[in-house]
Structures are given as structure tokens and as C-alpha cells.
Amino acid sequence: MATATHSEPPPAVLCRGLVKRYGDVVAVDGLDLDVRAGECFGLLGPNGAGKTTSIEIFEGLLRADGGTVRVLGETWGTPRDRALRQRLGIQLQETKLSDKATVVETLELFRSFYTHGRTVDEVIAQVGLEEKRKAWVVNLSGGQRQRLSLACALVNAPELLFLDEPTTGLDPQSRRQVWDLVEAFRADGGTVVLTTHYMDEAEKLCDRVAIVDHGRVIASGTPRELILSLGAEHVVEFTVDGGALAPGELAALPGVSQARAEAGGYALNVREPHVAVPALLEALARRGLPLARLTTHHATLEDLFMNLTGRTLRDE
Amino acid sequence: MSDRPHGLAASPLWQLTRQRVVTFLREPEAMFWVFAFPVLMALALGIAFRSQGPPRSRVGIEAGPAAPAIARALAGSGDLDVETLDPVAADAALRRGRIAVLVRPVAGGPPVFAYDPTRPETRLAYLATREALERAAGRRDVVGAAIDTRVRPGGRYIDFLIPGLIGLNLLGTGMWGIGFPVATARQQKLLKRLVATPMRRRDYLLALMLARMVWLALEVVAVLGFGMLVFGVAVRGSWAALVLVTFAGALAFSALGLLVASRARTIEAVSGWMNFVMLPMWLMSGTFFAAERFPAFMQPVVQALPLTVVNNGLRAIMNEGAGLAACAMPLAILVAWAVAAFACALAWFRWE
Numbered sequence: 001m002a003t004a005t006h007s008e009p010p011p012a013v014l015c016r017g018l019v020k021r022y023g024d025v026v027a028v029d030g031l032d033l034d035v036r037a038g039e040c041f042g043l044l045g046p047n048g049a050g051k052t053t054s055i056e057i058f059e060g061l062l063r064a065d066g067g068t069v070r071v072l073g074e075t076w077g078t079p080r081d082r083a084l085r086q087r088l089g090i091q092l093q094e095t096k097l098s099d100k101a102t103v104v105e106t107l108e109l110f111r112s113f114y115t116h117g118r119t120v121d122e123v124i125a126q127v128g129l130e131e132k133r134k135a136w137v138v139n140l141s142g143g144q145r146q147r148l149s150l151a152c153a154l155v156n157a158p159e160l161l162f163l164d165e166p167t168t169g170l171d172p173q174s175r176r177q178v179w180d181l182v183e184a185f186r187a188d189g190g191t192v193v194l195t196t197h198y199m200d201e202a203e204k205l206c207d208r209v210a211i212v213d214h215g216r217v218i219a220s221g222t223p224r225e226l227i228l229s230l231g232a233e234h235v236v237e238f239t240v241d242g243g244a245l246a247p248g249e250l251a252a253l254p255g256v257s258q259a260r261a262e263a264g265g266y267a268l269n270v271r272e273p274h275v276a277v278p279a280l281l282e283a284l285a286r287r288g289l290p291l292a293r294l295t296t297h298h299a300t301l302e303d304l305f306m307n308l309t310g311r312t313l314r315d316e
Numbered sequence: 317m318s319d320r321p322h323g324l325a326a327s328p329l330w331q332l333t334r335q336r337v338v339t340f341l342r343e344p345e346a347m348f349w350v351f352a353f354p355v356l357m358a359l360a361l362g363i364a365f366r367s368q369g370p371p372r373s374r375v376g377i378e379a380g381p382a383a384p385a386i387a388r389a390l391a392g393s394g395d396l397d398v399e400t401l402d403p404v405a406a407d408a409a410l411r412r413g414r415i416a417v418l419v420r421p422v423a424g425g426p427p428v429f430a431y432d433p434t435r436p437e438t439r440l441a442y443l444a445t446r447e448a449l450e451r452a453a454g455r456r457d458v459v460g461a462a463i464d465t466r467v468r469p470g471g472r473y474i475d476f477l478i479p480g481l482i483g484l485n486l487l488g489t490g491m492w493g494i495g496f497p498v499a500t501a502r503q504q505k506l507l508k509r510l511v512a513t514p515m516r517r518r519d520y521l522l523a524l525m526l527a528r529m530v531w532l533a534l535e536v537v538a539v540l541g542f543g544m545l546v547f548g549v550a551v552r553g554s555w556a557a558l559v560l561v562t563f564a565g566a567l568a569f570s571a572l573g574l575l576v577a578s579r580a581r582t583i584e585a586v587s588g589w590m591n592f593v594m595l596p597m598w599l600m601s602g603t604f605f606a607a608e609r610f611p612a613f614m615q616p617v618v619q620a621l622p623l624t625v626v627n628n629g630l631r632a633i634m635n636e637g638a639g640l641a642a643c644a645m646p647l648a649i650l651v652a653w654a655v656a657a658f659a660c661a662l663a664w665f666r667w668e
Contacts, residue, residue, distance in 0.1 A: 059512055061668070085514040092512065096504035100342040101335055112331040113513040136342075152509075 009037040010073035012160050012191040013058055019066035020053050020215075027053040029215035030067070037159075040182070040192040042206035044199065044301060046311065050215035051195035052093055055164050058193065059090050072160060086114055089158030091149050093165045099138035103129050103148055106137060107155055114156035127151040127181060143174025150181055161185055163194040167201060179205060199301040211305060218308050227299050231257040232269035235303050236276065238294040239265035240284060253279045258307070267306070269299065328515055332523030336497065337530050349492070350531060354485040354539045358478060361604075362547050365473040372397050373441030374415045378406045382421035389452035390419075395444045416441030419449075470552060470635030478543035479630035480603035485535055486562060487597060487623050490569025491576065491590050493528045498577035499586035502666065511667045521662065525570050532566045553633040557643045561633065564650035565626035571657035572622070578661045597623035622653045 013035040020028040028050040035041040043051045056062040057069055060076040069075065074084045097106050107120040124130055127147040132140060140148065146166070153161060163182070167175040182192055182205055196202055202209050203223045210220040219226055227233070250259035250268060255276030258269040270276045273296055284291055306312060324330045340346055375390060377383045377400045390398045401409060409415045410430060416438045417431040429446065431438045501507045510520060543549035551558060576593055580586035600614070601607055601623035610618050618624055629646035632638035 061508060061512060082514040082516075085512070088512075090509070090512040092505060092509055095506060095509040097506060097509075098335060098339050098501075100339040105335060105338065108325060109328075109331045109335050110513065112326055112328045113515045 010070070011035060012037050012039075012072060013041075013193060014070040015054075015058070015067065016069075017067035018054060018057060018064055018069060020050070020057060020062065021065050027215055028057070028064075031212070031215060031217060033210050033217060033220065035191065035193055037191050038186075038189060039207040040186055040194070040205050042202040042209040043193070043195040043212050044197065044202045044206075044209050044305075045195075045212035046197055046305075049212045051197075051212055052164055053215075054212070055162055055193065055195050056092075059088070059162050060084070086116065086156060087159045089153035089156065089161040091153045091161075091163045091166060093168070095149060097137045097145070097148065097152070100136050102134050102136055103140070104133045106148065107151055110152045111155045117156035118154070120155070123151045123155050126154065126184070128177070141174075143170050143177060146170060146174065146178060147181070150178065154181075154185065158190065160191045160193070163192065165195055165197070167196070167198065175201070199305070202301055209301065211301070211308065213305075213309055219304065223301060226301060226304050230269050230299050230304055230307060232271045233299050234270040234273050234296055235299050236268045236270050236273065236280070236294065236296045237262065237265060238268075238280070239292040240289040241292050243287065243289045245287075245289075249283075250280075253283060255279065260307070260310075262306075265293065267303075269303070269307070270296070329519045329523055329526070332515075332520055333526045333530075336523055336527035340493075340527070340531075346493075350485070350489050350535050351538050354481050354535070355542045358474075358481050358539060358542055359546070361477055361481075362474045362543075365477070370395065371437070371440075373417070373437070373444055374399075375441060375445050376401050376406050376409050376415035376418045378403050378418060378420040380421045380423075382423065382427075386419055386421055386427065386449070390445065390448050392452055393444065393448035396441075396448060417445050419445060470550070472547075474543065474547045475549055475635050476606075476631065477604070478539065478547070478549045479634050480627050481543075482536055482539050482562065482630055483565065483601070483623050483626040484598070484603045485539060486532070486565045486626060487569050487594060489531060489535060490528060490566050491573040491594060493531065494524050494570045494573030495577035495580075495586045495590055496583070497524065498574070499580050499583050502577075502580075502668075503582055508668050517665075517667065518662070521574060521658075521665070524574065525567070528570045529563075529566060532562065536562050549634070551634050552637040554639040554643075557633050557638065557640045558630065560640070560647060561626060561629040561643055561650070564647050564654065565622065565629075568622045568626075568650045568653040568657070571654045571661065574661040575657040575664075578665045581666070597621050600624070602627050620649065622650055625649050 011034045013033070015031060015033050018028050018031040019026070031050070031054055033041075043054060045051050053062065057064050058071055060071070060081060071084065072087055074080060076084075101109070103124065104120060107123060111117060111120055124133060127150055129144060129147060129151065132144060137145065137148065150166070153163075161182075166182070167178050170178065179201070182194070186192060192205070194205065206223060208220065208222050209226060210217045211226070212218070219229070221229070245266060247259040247261055247266070250256060250266060253268075253276055255272040256268045256270055260267055268276065268280070277294075277296070281291070302312065372395055374397045377386050377390075377398065379400050379402045383400050387398055387400055390396055399415075406415075406418050406420075410418045417429060420428040420430060422428060427449075429442055431442045433439055433442075498507075501510075511517070540549075540551075572593060573590075576589045577586050580589060600610060600618045601621050602618075603623070607618050607624050607628070608615075625646045629643055632642060
């Protein structure tokens, strides 16, 4: 399938109708997506949504049961697989590198697999592990290990970088360092596909996001578009002491576009908080229900996921 | 963009082998099992079975009126340690094996000899006791004999044991030295990460075997050198044959290790399979006693086991002075094991 013009590069990843089953369990159920060259694309969804299975099929590590996948214009399972691997950087979820190899030894090993790339010293400097060059992997902190793992993925100066849950389990400072590395890679023209169940990570790093649930894409677009699709930019969450409220009644309040009952309280999608909040307080006062808690925040992808599925991203 | 590194640094096979060697060097426990353990075992067994001159048999005499006469008759023999015991104590001593044979005097008749005829040492004690009594009673030898008791070179137990320990060590390090890192790498998803690179899979498997060969020379030298220095064990045959047999043995065992580890997902699973494969060789391959003691119908199996081939090959070279030509058959069997196991391992290997 040639692209329309020669100047336009093929999509970094093109995926149509992807299906993967494990016995009776359907892990990926007709997933479609396109990742454009040069963008950072996020697969956002709860654990078990099929994100890792999908990305490992893109990486050529798992075989699909159905559908089409093209990576940098190539399909897997041809004599060109090794050539394609030369162009990819891959970080798996939870790989343990050899405990008693040093940082520099680990990177020299990975560098030797590639014909092109950067020097080991350049990559060590890039991920900020100069002082840990001679340290054994087992003696690195969680954040340092994650940066080493990222360095292994960057050592061949890949065109396309796959990151599976790159910051899960990291402290805030280490997450920030990983984000900086991903953004620097982007700035050099690289393409990134990442999975995450952190909405803030998706909003910070990704140009476009596909929200995945039960092995399908349930919404996709830029984080901004997705949030706007809620029809409201703010979310008001509150709890009352005793008594029940009908979501329909709440949705009719001025400035409120949608309302739903949540665990222990209610959430309102709100266009204009300065109108909606006084109206809400008045309505509660009329009913004689005392307010136990009230918070407002800007709408996030988490709210969108909640709206679409009725669950939070971190729930099973 | 920078250029590819030069020379060895650019070779995946070199890098994989180097990583395996240096990470192993950094595991003190592993080093102990490869080098110190077999040497300690040789030392312990060498001391336990050291040559102590002709063995003496312990003989008990049941107390009674005729006992002193029998004790006097036996005292003339240099091969016996004699003691007189009351009937209860004598029974207990025989049962516990503290005495090998019990002489029970019978009034007006020949004494009764009580012993276990199925054990060589008790049978020997019976014969020596019987002979001493007959001689004391005046029996004369009719045939006569000249005696030659020089120890033949290579005929001591330690000469038998050291080649067996070398073989056993090749088996253990070959199997564990491959099976363990493979199972660990698979469990920790390191294998999967490597497969995500353009690494050639055969380089990975080859590097495991190459790294294992680095230790081969050192571990053989440790055990053999120890045996030569401390116990005077010698290599009477061809050194080239010795090198070839240990090398082919190490190849066969590491290929078996690769095969055993080719599908196991966990360390526990691989440990179980390792023991399953090694146990028959521990028992039947003649490390501590001659494999020929197993009955004839088992011999085709016993003799085909790679450890039997290595042990018997090394004993022929070290103790019987065998040369290269005599090792052709053992080498062929070992190479066949290596090739078959490696081919199966390659076909079945689970990379995820």
C-alpha cells in the first residue's frame, strides 16, 4: 500500500481490527488506530484493558489472532524483521536487566545489537546516569533503573519508541525525569507510542490519546478534544449528609451539563462553576441537606473515562 | 549519530559472553559450587578412603569355659582384633556390626561361627578367624604361595574417585551454569527484552555455552591439580585425550542444560527438571563405585549415559594410560549427545 505522495511518511503504526485471544478471554477486540510519524500517541486505559497486549503486538513480540498491523510501513513475520528492529526502541513493562552487570556493561551489550546508533557515553549522559556508570543494576534506585531501561531503548537512536507503562511505580521526581526524556526524544523528531493508566501522564506527554477499555478504543483524539467532548470544562464533586438526590434533578441546575452518582457522593460536569455552585447550594438548602464535602477541578481524561464507563481508570 | 563501536565491542557474541562471564564472577555462591565444592569433596573422600595398610577384622568370642583357649589360638593372627564378650553383649555387638564375626564355643563340639555371609568384610573376617583356628590346631598349607602386595599405580580408590569427581563437576556446572541463567532471564523478562532487539537468537545460546567453556579449564585444573598435589593422582595417558574428553563432556552437559531450560518458566520448574535428569547419572554413572556393578540388563542404558562415558573415559586416560585412539568411541557418544540436545533445545526454546 503506497502512500498517496512520496513526501508524506507512512504512519508510524497502522492498526485495523486487531484481535488477540488467550483461550476464552478476548484481550484485544477489534482495535483500530493510527499513529502519525512524529507524534506522541498514548493508549490510556485501566489495567487489563488490552494496552500491553496491543503494544506487544506492535513490537512484534506477540502474534495477533486477527487484523492488520503495520509498523513504519512494514508487517511482522518477514525476513526484514531484524531490519525493522534496528529502527525501534522498546521498553517493556517490568523487565529486570542483569542484576550484577554495570550500567555501562548493560548499554554496551544493547549497543552491540545495532548497526547504527549513539555511543554508550552519549546515552548515559542523556539519561543522567554518569555517576552510576560503574554501579551494578541491583544497586540502582527504581527511577535510575527505569532511566537505564529507557537508555537501552534509545541506544540505537530509534525512529519509533514504544513505552509500556513508563512511570508506573516511580516517585514524582523520577516520573518527571522520564517525561523530560520522552519530550527530548520528541523534540528530536522521534515518534512515541506509550501506554499508561495515568491521565496526567497522557495529558502531559501525548499529542493524541486513544482511550481503551475491554480491548477496544472507546474514544480518541487530542486530550483537549476529549475533555471538551464532556461538554463542560469543570467537575464539581460533593457529598451530603443523609438523603438521596436524583441525578436528573441535579443535571437540570443552571450551568450543569451532566450529573452522575459516584461512590459516596455526586459529580457534576459544569460549564460555569460561578453559576452552578450557588444554584447547587441553594437547592441543597431548600431540601435541608447539609453539605459534607465539595471540591471542584478542571475536567480531566479521568472524568471522561468515568463518563464513558462508569468506572475509574485505577479500578479493575 | 555515531559510528558503530569497533572490534570486539561491536560483536554481540562477545558482549553476551562477556556479560555472562563477569556476572558469574560476581556471584560468590556460584563460584563456591564450581570450584571449592568439588575440591572439598575430593579432600573429604580422599581422607575417608586413604590407604591404611591391611584392614583388621574385629572378632568376638562368647564367654564360656572354652573361650580362653580360643582367644589364645586367635591371638597369634596379625589380622584380627579379638575380644571376649558375655552372650547378651556379644549378640548386640554382632547385630550392630561392632564385631564382624562371633565365635561361640560349644562344649565337646566344633565352635559355631555367626556372621553375615552377604557382606565382603564379614565374610573375610569369618575366613581369617577360621584360618587362624585351623593353623593354631596344627593345619599345614599344602600348596604354599609367594605373595606380591605392591600397590599398582592408579589402583587406589582416590585414583578411581578423582576422574569421577571431575565428571560429576562437569555435569553439575554444565547443567546449572546454563539452566539457571536461562530460567532467571526468562522469569525476569530479560529474554523477551533481548528478543525485542535485532540480536540473533543463536548468538544468545552460543554465548551461554562459550561462557561455560571459560570455566571448564579452571574447574578441571582445580580438581585434577588438587588430586595430583595432595593425593599423588597422575595422568598416565594422553593429555590431549583428557582435554578432548572434558571438552566434549562439557559440551554434552551444557547442551543438556539448555534443553532442560528450554521451556521452563520458573527457577523452581527448571530445578525440578535438572534433578530429574541428573539423578540417574548421579546414581548409575559410576562416580563413587564402578558402574559395572549394575546388572547386565541395565548396562546398555548405564553405559550410554554421558556421565558414564566421561567417567570411564577419564579413568582410562588417567589410570590405564589410554591414548587418543582409545577415546574415539567415548568422544563420538558425547558429541552425539551434545548435537542432539542442542538441536532439540533450539527447536523448543521459549523466548517469551
